[in-house]
Amino acid sequence: MIPEEFNGTKLHSKGFFPEATVQDFPIRGKNVYLHIKRRRWLDKATNEVVQRDWNLVSQGTRMTTGFAAFLKDISQH
Numbered sequence: 001m002i003p004e005e006f007n008g009t010k011l012h013s014k015g016f017f018p019e020a021t022v023q024d025f026p027i028r029g030k031n032v033y034l035h036i037k038r039r040r041w042l043d044k045a046t047n048e049v050v051q052r053d054w055n056l057v058s059q060g061t062r063m064t065t066g067f068a069a070f071l072k073d074i075s076q077h
Contacts, residue, residue, distance in 0.1 A: 002041070003052040011041040011050065026075055 002011050017038045024032040041050045 003050075005052070006041070006043075006050060009050075010044040012044055014040045014042040014049065016040055017051070023072065025071065 002009075017040055020036045020038075022034045022036060024034050026032060038051060042048070043050055
């Protein structure tokens with residue numbers, strides 16, 4: 001799906017950015033690792049590579065980055 005902030009722009013999918021791995025909260029005592037792949041888009045008009053603005057996506061989350069880091073830190077002790 002084309003990112004909302006680029007509606008009306010002619011984009012072409014050009015693969016993915018390098019994968020990022022994030023450790024999440026343990027489930028049933030086991031570590032959880034999320035492997036995130038971000039899609040890369042090419043703007044046909046300008047030949048620029050564009051990507052989704054993740055700051056817009058994170059606005060709907062229920063916790064701040066600092067709070068998530070705190071929870072991750074205490075779960076490792």
